[in-house]
Amino acid sequence: MNVHIYGPQFSNFVRSVQWVCEEKGIAYTLGFELDGKPVEFRGPEHSQWHPYNKVPVLIHNGCALGETSAICRYLDDNFPGTTLTPVDPWQKAEVDAWCQLLSIYIDKAVVRDYLLELVFPKGEDGKPRADVLAAGKPAAIAALNIVAEKLASNRFLFGDQPTLADAIAAPIVCYATGLPAALSLVASESPLHDYAKRMMASASGKKVFLVK
Structure with missing residues (x-):
């Protein structure tokens, strides 16, 4: 279950996703390379992942998910570890x-x-x-x-x-x-x-x- 965060580490939204991974103990990679190959920022592949070429994009099991809140919710709901959402x-x-x-x-x-x-x-x-x-x-x-x-x-x-x-x-x-x-x-x-x-x-x- 490989998790990759596409985007620059200095981005506040990239850091949001990174922090969730750290809190939950999720192993991840981060940056503009995926499986050792560079993915051009705002290039064709990025555009397929997010129609407005925003970061971060979460890549997990070959699927891409954009928008920080949705990414954080997905990670919290689908991985074990610390729960970051109230039950109520x-x-x-x-x-x-x-x-x-x-x-x-x-x-x-x-x-x-x-x-x-x-x-x-x-x-x-x-x-x-x-x-x-x-x-x-x-x-x-x-x-x-x-x-x-x-x-x-x-x-x-x-x-x-x-x-x-x-x-x-x-x-x-x-x-x-x-x-x-x-x-x-x-x-x-x-x-x-x-x-x-x-x-x-x-x-x-x-x-x-x-x-x-």
Whole structure:
């Protein structure tokens, strides 16, 4: 039952899937090579796997599955090990809802509209565009505050044990809390700092979030 995560390790969504594999003890490979052969990013094979050429793509037993939340759910449902989903139907639905909230809205505000300008700057001389950062910063801060409110009285998003929602949230939060002061999105007293430290200090976190 070979599991391969197609995509770059620095991607927050790739890290979400990687973290689930680590938590559950699933053996996996990761990157742009499959069975020792390179698969072109946005090439014909990638397009067959995902019509919008997004990553990650999970390759398992010759089948391809896109979209991070679906991948994480599949891994949790079909492999033994730590369970990352509540048993109660309502709580399970709440975790699924938060996975969507994080994957769609919070990721866009924090990662797509702010962090990516720092990582892949498009300004003159290869510098980040100050106007883009200024425009995106309020929404990014507001999005992270939504997560912070959820963590105000919890170790993880849904209590004392991590769930699939943490798989989506943690990579975003770890990146956001690691920014230099001049670019900071997170107040010093925010619970997001302790959350990020907690996630990075775990055995899975050390293998996923501390890799540059």
